[in-house]
Amino acid sequence: MPKIIGIDLGTSNSAASVMQGDTPVMIPAAEGASIGGKAFPSYVAMTKDGQLLVGEPARRQAVANPEGTVYAAKRKMGTSEKITMTGKEYSPEQISAFILQRSSATPKRSWANRSPKPSSPCRPTLTTRNAKRRKTPAPLPDWKWCAS
Amino acid sequence: MEENIIDPKDQTIDDLKKQSDEYLNGWKRAKADLANFQNDTAKERINWAKFASAGTLQRLLPALDTLYAAAEHAPGLNDTLKKFEEYLRGEDVVAIDCQGKYDPSVHEVIGMEKKDGAEAGSITVVAQRGYKLHDQVLRPAKVIVAE
Numbered sequence: 001m002p003k004i005i006g007i008d009l010g011t012s013n014s015a016a017s018v019m020q021g022d023t024p025v026m027i028p029a030a031e032g033a034s035i036g037g038k039a040f041p042s043y044v045a046m047t048k049d050g051q052l053l054v055g056e057p058a059r060r061q062a063v064a065n066p067e068g069t070v071y072a073a074k075r076k077m078g079t080s081e082k083i084t085m086t087g088k089e090y091s092p093e094q095i096s097a098f099i100l101q102r103s104s105a106t107p108k109r110s111w112a113n114r115s116p117k118p119s120s121p122c123r124p125t126l127t128t129r130n131a132k133r134r135k136t137p138a139p140l141p142d143w144k145w146c147a148s
Numbered sequence: 149m150e151e152n153i154i155d156p157k158d159q160t161i162d163d164l165k166k167q168s169d170e171y172l173n174g175w176k177r178a179k180a181d182l183a184n185f186q187n188d189t190a191k192e193r194i195n196w197a198k199f200a201s202a203g204t205l206q207r208l209l210p211a212l213d214t215l216y217a218a219a220e221h222a223p224g225l226n227d228t229l230k231k232f233e234e235y236l237r238g239e240d241v242v243a244i245d246c247q248g249k250y251d252p253s254v255h256e257v258i259g260m261e262k263k264d265g266a267e268a269g270s271i272t273v274v275a276q277r278g279y280k281l282h283d284q285v286l287r288p289a290k291v292i293v294a295e
Contacts, residue, residue: 020188060252060288062257063258063260064257064269064293
């Protein structure tokens with residue numbers, strides 16, 4: 001039976017947790033605890049070689065690769081604004097999807113052979129002033145690889 | 149018409165069978181959850197023991213940085229530095245290699261500079277040494293890279 005994980009998709013940091021009995025337990029990020037504790041920073045980066053980095057590794061190379069690094073993309077969710085990373089355009093929802101995939105990938109490693117099913121992520125709370133909220137939420141990425 | 153009438157006894161038996169199946173499935177699920185929990189706890193216990201000293205070692209690193217800086221001006225401190233390094237090696241703490249191009253998994257880029265002859269992305273200055281404990285990053289190395 002697949003475990004249900006709860007994902008907190010935050011503007012600055014994101015985290016995932018799982019229920020162990022009656023207690024929610026936060027899953028530490030694969031790179032270890034960062035400044036945000038067990039959470040990992042909501043950074044996404046595309047290197048010049050085309051490698052996608054999410055979390056702490058993306059934050060660490062932000063100074064060296066500013067045109068390929070994105071953070072706080074959640075603030076743009078609900079707008080039609082596009083975010084450019086190394087010449088390619090992404091919607092804020094796509095950037096958030098990379099972060100969600102990273103959140104789901106960490107528990108899959110620690111609970112081997114027990115694929116986690118993600119619950120609904122939190123709604124955006126901090127958005128830009130003129131952001132129009134969509135009437136219907138943007139579709140989440142395909143979760144087929146998460147199914148048990 | 150009579151064939152369509154359900155005997156109340158059969159209905160009760162069906163309901164009880166469904167209830168019993170539900171209880172059995174619930175029990176099997178709980179048993180599997182317990183087995184998984186026990187396995188996970190055993191693995192976590194091994195990890196706790198392995199990384200128990202991580203917090204203390206992290207708090208010692210700034211003192212080590214100061215010792216390195218002081219040893220540059222006071223060579224007499226080199227013996228103390230060697231003993232410190234020996235203790236860290238005993239705890240399986242190794243310094244992160246800062247040669248060549250930066251690797252975001254172990255290096256944190258804090259600045260960029262122009263350097264003639266240096267490949268773009270190669271590390272030019274190590275502002276703060278980084279360390280690994282049992283192959284996990286204890287503190288990333290802070291580096292300046294070439295543009």
